[in-house]
Amino acid sequence: MLKNVLIPLDGSPLAQMAVDVAAQIADPGCEITLLTIVQPPDVPVTITTPMIIANTNYAVVEEAKQEARRYLENVSQKLLDHGFRVKMRVEMGDPARIIAQTAAALNVDMVIMTTHGRSGISRWLYGSVTSRVLSLAPRPVLVVPNQSQQEKYEREYAELDLG
Numbered sequence: 244m245l246k247n248v249l250i251p252l253d254g255s256p257l258a259q260m261a262v263d264v265a266a267q268i269a270d271p272g273c274e275i276t277l278l279t280i281v282q283p284p285d286v287p288v289t290i291t292t293p294m295i296i297a298n299t300n301y302a303v304v305e306e307a308k309q310e311a312r313r314y315l316e317n318v319s320q321k322l323l324d325h326g327f328r329v330k331m332r333v334e335m336g337d338p339a340r341i342i343a344q345t346a347a348a349l350n351v352d353m354v355i356m357t358t359h360g361r362s363g364i365s366r367w368l369y370g371s372v373t374s375r376v377l378s379l380a381p382r383p384v385l386v387v388p389n390q391s392q393q394e395k396y397e398r399e400y401a402e403l404d405l406g
Contacts, residue, residue, distance in 0.1 A: 244270050244352075245268065245269045245270055245273050245352045245353055246270060246273055246274065246352055247273065247274045247276075247349065247350065247351045247352050248265050248269055248273060248274070248275045248276070248351055248352060248353050248354075248355055249275075249276045249278060249342070249345060249346050249349060249351040249353070249354045249355070249382075250262060250265055250275060250276070250277050250278065250354075250355050250356065251278045251279070251280070251338070251342045251354070251356050251372075251376075252277055252278065252279050252314075252315070252318060253279065253280075253338075253372075254279065254311075254314060257357050257389055258356070258357050259318060260357050260387050261355045261356050261357050261387050262277075262318060262321065262322065264355055264385070264387050265322075265355045266321070266322060266325050266327070269327065271326050271327075272326060272327070272328065273327055273328070274327070274328045274329075274330065275322055275327050275328070275329050275330070276329075276330045276331070276332060276345070276349060276351070277315045277318055277319055277322075277329060277330070277331050277332070278331075278332045278333075278334065278341070278342065278345055279311045279314065279315060279332075279333055279334075280333075280334050280335065280336065280337075280338045280341050280342075281304065281307045281308055281311055281333060281334070281335045282307075282335070283300065283304055283335060304335065308333050308335075311333045312331065312333055315331040315333070316331065319331060332345065338372045339372050339375030339376050339379055340375075340379065342354065342356070342372070342376050342379075342380065343376060343379035343380045343381065346380050346381060346382045347380075347381045347382070350382075351382050352382070352383070353382060353383045353384070353385055354376065354380055354382055354383070354384045354385070355384075355385045355387065356373060356376065356384065356385075356386060356387065357373075357386070357387040357388070357389065358371070358373040358386050358387070358388060358389060373386055
């Protein structure tokens with residue numbers, strides 16, 4: 244029985260599919276923690292204006308955190324309407340590491356997340372947060388596949404002449 248679930252979200256409609264899956268498989272009254280991770284902006288630091296850059300970074304990060312909270316509030320409404328208890332967390336740092344650390348700290352029963360389903364060069368360029376979470380997480384991870392990517396692979400496989 245799932246009583247405590249973590250759902251990492253990156254703001255994409257694909258990631259939100261994990262919310263639908265959680266609503267289908269979690270027990271009524273389950274506590275669901277929605278997590279999003281804010282990435283610090285890449286701003287070059289110069290000797291001539293360190294205070295301006297520090298203040299700008301802080302303002303940009305705080306605005307990103309506020310936007311992330313508003314996003315999580317919108318996503319949480321669907322779960323609240325279905326009787327789930329929802330908590331929201333906005334963190335900053337390496338997504339895979341934060342997801343694994345949060346899963347351990349909250350002692351969740353399961354992490355439910357989606358995968359973009361990248362392969363080849365795009366996976367090499369962008370990495371795979373899901374793969375890293377699978378190797379780092381101290382709790383079970385349910386991976387929801389990217390349905391459109393999966394259908395593309397199935398079409399390509401069906402077109403192969405294996406005879």
